[in-house]
Amino acid sequence: MSRTRMLTDAHWELIEPFMPSSIGKQGRPFRDHRLMVDAIIYRYRTGMAWRDLPEEFxxxxxxxKRHHRWALDGTWDRVVTxxxxxxxxxxxxxxxxxxxxxxxxxxxxxxxxxRTTGGPSNHKNLGVEPPDHAIGRSRGGLSTKVHQLCDGTGRPMVVLLGPGQGSDxxxxxxxxxxxxxxxxSSGRPRTTPDTVMADKAYSxxxxxxxxxxxxxxxxxxxxxxxxANRKRRGARGGRPPAFDTHKYKQRHVVENAFADIKQWRALATRYDKHALTYRAGLLLRVTLIWLHTLGDTP
Known part of the structure; x- marks a missing residue:
């Protein structure tokens, strides 16, 4: 593995079965998928412009075009799943x-x-580009908000985008x-964590x-x-919600996950015009995190 190649043979063996066919619609073979994935990783990791990629790619x-195609068809969603x-x-x-x-x-x-702003924008449909491209104006200027759910060790499981001023x-x-x-085994997918830890914005x-x-x-x-409002209402305010202080201390893992993702420069700052392509870069980082996790298992 070198500075320009991040995927090991073991990593590629895990994700290759879920990549699209290597043959295009007109019967012409695509350029090596593995080389393209390494190139996309290199771009997001370094934060360079696409046209400045090394000639070896x-x-x-x-x-x-390959990255855009995979962003539209949900390739990285399937790989992460x-x-x-x-x-x-x-x-x-x-x-x-x-x-x-x-x-x-x-x-x-x-x-x-x-960008179409001010109207309804569906940021839960993962296969459709939102009209505002998940860009809005927050205190720091034009920005995108990355919403994330990670497991108890800080490894991302869900990544969604919204405009910077959007509500958590x-x-x-x-x-x-x-x-x-x-x-x-056979059966329905698991859709419910045991616990969800979140800060006051979600209360x-x-x-x-x-x-x-x-x-x-x-x-x-x-x-x-x-x-204070609950106490002011007395019995009508209801009981205080259950709160596990000890478990809440684990909530920092989601902050660690964001810090890890932002090690890639083109994820810490958004350069992509479309939300789908930017989110695909985020999912590629998530893919690498889980590949390293699975690579550490016997």
């Missing part, structure tokens, strides 16, 4: 999950395209609904009721204003 247009199923079968997933979001600044190269609370149900890990009766209805333990901090 071939024409940069070919690399970008397959790796999660393999990890779950090996008992490697800690189902005490943590949820949070982070804001990544959008570079001017990502914002020079037409409104995306919570979508993030939770995206949990889907097929089982090794609401609706969210606690949603988790309770699905048999998930909520470990969500209660803000001071909600606590």
């Amino acid at each position: 071939g024409p940069w247009q070919t690399v970008w 397959a790796l999660l199923a393999r990890a779950d079968a090996a008992g490697l997933i800690d189902w005490d999950a943590a949820v949070d979001s982070t804001i990544n600044r959008a570079h001017q190269h990502a914002t020079n395209t037409t 609370s409104r995306m919570f149900a979508n993030v939770l609904a995206a949990v889907r890990v097929p089982r090794a 609401s009766r609706a969210h606690r009721a949603l988790l309770r209805s699905r048999g998930i333990t909520a470990v969500i901090a209660e803000p001071k204003d909600q606590r």
Whole structure:
């Protein structure tokens, strides 16, 4: 493995069966998939422009087109799902999950395209480009918010995008609904963590009721204003929500996961115009994280 090649033979052996056919619609073979994946990784890791890729990867247009094609057809969603199923079968997933979001600044190269803002935008449909391209204006300027659910050890399981000013609370149900890990044996995929840990931004009766209805333990901090309002109402305010202080200390794993993902420069700053291609880069980073996890198992 070199500075330009990140995939080992063992890694490629795990993901190759889930890659698209190496033959195009007109019967012409595609350029080596493995080389293209290494090129895409190199671009996101270094943060360079596509046209500045080293010549050993071939024409940069070919690399970008392959990445765009795989972003549209959900290739990396399928790969991540397959790796999660393999990890779950090996008992490697800690189902005490943590949820949070982070804001990544959008570079001017990502914002020079037409965006429809102010209207409804569906950020839960993973195969459709949202009209605002998941770019909005937050305190730091134009930005994208990355919503993530990771397992109890900080390995991402769900990654969704929204505009920078978007609400964490409104995306919570979508993030939770995206949990889907097929089982090794026959049966329905697992869609419910044992526990969900989240900070005060996710504290609401609706969210606690949603988790309770699905048999998930909520470990969500209660803000001071909600606590004061509940006490002010007396008996009508209801009982205080159950809160495991010891388990809540584990919530930092989701922050560690964001720090890990942002080691790739083109993920820490968004250069991609389209949300689908940017999210595909995030999923590629998630793929590498789970490949390393599975590579450490006998």
